[in-house]
Amino acid sequence: MASLISCPHCGTRAKEEFFIRGDATPVRPAPMAGDDMWNDYVHVRANPRGRIREYWQHVAGCRRWLVVERDNFTHEVFSVSDAAAGRGGER
Amino acid sequence: MTAYRLATGGLVDRSHAVRFSFDGAAFTGHAGDTLASALIANDRLLVARSFKYHRPRGIVTAGPSEPNALVTIGTGERRDPNTKATVAELYDGLEAVSQNRWPSLAYDIGAVNDLMSRFLSAGFYYKTFMWPAAFWEKVYEPLIRRAAGLGRTSLPRDPDSYEKSWAHCDLLVVGSGPAGLAAALTAARSGLRVLLAEQDFVLGGALLAETTKLDGEASYVFARRAIDELQNHANVTLLPRTTVFGWYDDNVFGAVERVQKHGVTIDPGKPVERLWRIVAKHAILATGAEERPLVFGGNDRPGILTASAVSTYANRFGVVAGKSVAVFTNGASGYRTAQDLVAHGIEVAALIDSRADAAESAPAGVRLVRGGSVVDTKGRQRVRAVVTDRGGFEELIACDAVAMSGGWSPVIHLACQRGGKPVWSEALQAFLALEVGAGLVTAGAAAGHYRLSECFEDGARKASAIVESLGRPVAGFERPSIGEEIDPSFTALWHVPGAKSKAFVDFQNDVHTKDLGLAVREGFGHVEHAKRYTTGGMATDQGKLGNINAIGILATMRGVSPADVGTTTFRPFYTPVSFGALAGTSVGEHNMPTRRSPLHGWAARNGAVFIDAGLWYRSSWFPKVGEKNWRESVDREVRNVRENAGLCDVSTLGKIEVFGPDAAEFLNRLYCNPVLKLPVGKARYGLMLREDGMVYDDGTVSRLAEEHFLVTTTTALAGGVLSHIEFAAQVLWPELRVRFLSVSDQWAQMSIAGPKARAILQAVVEDDLSPAAFPFLAAREVRLKGNLKARLFRISFSGELAYELAVPAGYGEAVADALMRAGQPHGLCAYGVEALNVLRIEKGHVTHAELDGRVTPDDAGLGRMMGSAKPDFIGKRLSTRFGLTAADRAQLVGLRALEADKDMRAGAHLLKDGAKPSTLNDQGWVSSACFSPTLGSHIALGFLKSGRERYGEKILVWDQLRGVEAMAEVCDPVFVDPENRKLMA
Secondary structure (H helix, E strand, O other): OOOEEEEOOOEEEEHHHOEEEEEOOOOOOOOOOOHHHHHHHHHOOOOOOOEEEEEEEOOOOOOOEEEEEEEOOOOOEEEEEEOOOOOOOOO | OOOEEOOOOOOOEEEEEEEEEEOOEEEEEEEOOEHHHHHHHOOOOEEEEOOOOOOEEEOOOOOOOOOOOEEEEOOHHHOEEEEEOOOOEOOOOEEEEOOOOOEOOOOEHHHHHHHOHHHOOOOHHHHHOOOOOOHHHHHHHHHHHHHOOOOOOOOOOOOOOEEEEEEEEEEEEEOOOHHHHHHHHHHHHOOOOEEEEOOOOOOOHHHHHOOOEEOOEEHHHHHHHHHHHHHHOOOEEEEOOEEEEEEEHHHEEEEEEEOOOOOOOOOOOOOOEEEEEEEEEEEEEOOOEEEOOOOOOOOOOOOEEEHHHHHHHHHHHOEEOOOEEEEEEOEHHHHHHHHHHHHOOOEEEEEEEOOOOOOOOOOOOOOEEEOOEEEEEEOOOOOOEEEEEEOOEEEEEEOOEEEEEOOEEEOOOHHHOOOOOOEEEOOOOEEEOOOOOOOEEEOHHHHOOOOHHHHHHHHHHHHHHHHHHOOOOOOOOOOOOEOOOOOOOEOOOOOOOOOOOOOEEEOOOOEEHHHHHHHHHOOOOOHHHHHHHHOOOOOOOOOOOOHHHHHHHHHHHHOOOHHHHOOOOOOOOOOOOOHHHHHOOOOHHHOOOOEEOOOHHHHHHOOOEEEEEOOEEEEEEOOOOOOOOHHHHHHHHHHHHHHOEEEEEOOOOEEEEEEOOOHHHHHHHHEOOOOOOOOOOEEEEEEEEOOOOOEEEEEEEEEEEOOEEEEEEOOOOHHHHHHHHHHHHHHHOOOOOOEEEEOOOOEEEEEEEOOOHHHHHHOOEOOOOOOOOOOOOEEEEEEEOOOOEEEEEOOOOOOOOEEEEEEEHHHHHHHHHHHHHHHHHHOEEEOOHHHHHHHHHHHOOOOOOOOOOOOOOOOOOOHHHOOOOOOOOOOHHHHOOHHHHOOOOEEEEEEEEOOOOOOOOOOOEEEEOOOOOOHHHOOEEEEEEEEEOOOOEEEEEEEEEOHHHOOOOEEEEEEOOOOEEEEEEEEOOOOOOOOOHHHHO
């Protein structure tokens, strides 16, 4: 676990300012997508060793949801970006 | 008297006497002493009894790796157990006592363990205290804990304060010896922000005990000058008395500063300890090297110290442990200590060198025994002689202290805390921390550079590289000219063969060579297994002194290199850190904020009894004179609401404003019920699901304007729902134009409920509140008399005619007081959350007691709310799963007790009448229960298999925890006014 996270909006902050939701890989399926896709989205998670992407919210800062890409073995953080970036949303 | 203070020498202030006590006896030391040096000056070498065998033990080291000299310092609530006397700064009035002895240090009953030691070998506990299993917790463990012990903590509350602080720097230097000073000076002169942390109370490290001249002057003079210069750099922070205990991700270091641990008088305005979190771009570990003890028979007797400790006590503190000191060494360091002793005029009984071919020569007049070893020692509570062996020739040499030198180990603990493995150096016969991470490098002796000149040069070189990497010009550091320096090379000697008595490897946990042999024989030769099997390295010193010898001995026994044995895992903390420092200011009521409702003052004026409810401090009930218990108050409040009216503080509900052109569409996807067509000026009950189809939270949605909504959440999930909403808006549907604002704290909100609520409220509100003008579920801004703008919602949790009135938080108390006055002729009473709970159970309304994460809207009887025609909402897709729509799911029901004297409680199981009480026959559970003053009986809400089909059935409510079995009748969960006549009045 990193000690510091560089929020793209607020700068480098202590990890205690953030709330971690979990895996950022699953994408919410279309409302009428099949049972398997929805089951995977809601219940099934890979548990990889190494590089992972996670949703972190800067709850004690800008309150934006971020995607933290990090290595859960070496604890290296590769990138921190706004979760809405590249998804058509405003940042 | 054999240990004593020298007439001259040392850095202590001889003009400043310091009085202290040890085990009740009064002593005197000097300013600048540690407790250990002052005890040696007073010939108190016996300071402790060992953990397991209760053997007499004395001071071994002069620093933080001390295994033996653990004492309790302070009295009463300021009693600190297990404090190392070797780093405890002496102060006037210090009171110390020894540990793990009874009745006294000199006569300790527990010493009988030593005679029984052949029954107390490694693994003894594992083998002996196995049967019967139930005995472990109640008999064996308490006995062992009493017999084998450390100091006891104080039970009263700690009266002192602690704090936490962040620090940021370009370079953190850990250690202020020659390498640390050279590094700090180089970086400081180059303009870097430097933080220099030193665990000692005096800066200078090894230079304080060094006899070599630097630039023609005493080495401590050089150190002082360097520190003066550092102090004058605005970009340098010096932190003496600060132990860096941990290295964490992103080059963040944990350190504890002992701000006021060196005096009797505590300034209450300052913390006694400060926990630092240091964010360092770079760090240099200049923590020096640790001298190894030698493992020979009887090596644990008081009076046997490491050679460097003997030198440090003589050179820095001006004290010596004996008048005739035997030196046992496997390298050059023993010669240096012999030289120091001779220089102070102390007799060296013999210099015993395990190497037959050593090149060094002994100081003039000192007898040198080359190729010899110590195989035993004599004496009881202190050493009186050593038995040497050379080629089978044994000799008894009288002495009153022994200086032992087993070579050197770089102190690399911090550098290995983040997974970097130590690397064995064959040349140095030691483990080094190489390339452990870009943010930290070791320098000087910590990097295996033992010579003084190398220490200075290595520190400066490592700092220069950091300055360059930061793109700054390097300002030079010229190392001082060095008088005479030694190369402390040695030939590894892991243990001395032919020991005549126990040869200790780990002093603190009483592990000796035979224990390690047993571990290897019994298949526990792996270093991590041997550690657990023998407990070597598991004491409070974590094997700082003994582990390296244990590794060497295991390697010898297994016939491999120490490189193949490896080390055990290094973890924070380097030395123990007090719980006070870790807790900081988060103590007692300061552990979390006290969150008071804006109506707190109103509630207090009306005599509320308060309770902690999650983050909040809420009014629970409002007792009146003559009421004997809470139930009487709550029953009265409930009756009064049903007959007249009541006012309840509901400010703690989460309140979130939602704005934007897509606000309605967004909320329509967030709630399972339709929101899109909610008219302006109306409120609606709303249910949020999780994606798995279970209910997440409930509340109300009010449309204040076309693109402006106010949603409420339950008190408990106010924070969680806000995050959930933000996730949906930012991650799931970032294309929707919608914004949020939490206004939970901005509004005081009160519920006015009861048949007379309208009349009371109309006295305060300008707007027309007639049923036609302000019908059920109306929600809009109103104007109060006196022109204050407020928000009024006609919603009801109690089932009565009810309103919730929200006013800006600062006006809350005044408005509540005005309502109480207006309500007096109508019999208005204040009611608390207990009555609120009874009222809602009577009306069959759910809370998180029902919505516990396993419940679908249909389970809760709210299935009709589901907006199945909506194209999408959170939880829609999985809510139609077979398992969530099965007919035998547990459904919300009411339960009416059939026996007046038996109540029901949440958590009880529901069983068929006549079924054997067992979870195998489980049919459901009670979620909420109360006494209903309206019905005059105990009632409950619960979940029962196919419950809605079973109204009228008699059922057993089984509460195994309290041993209660009660019969109840299953009924509709709405006990009061099922036709909603009162609600719509």
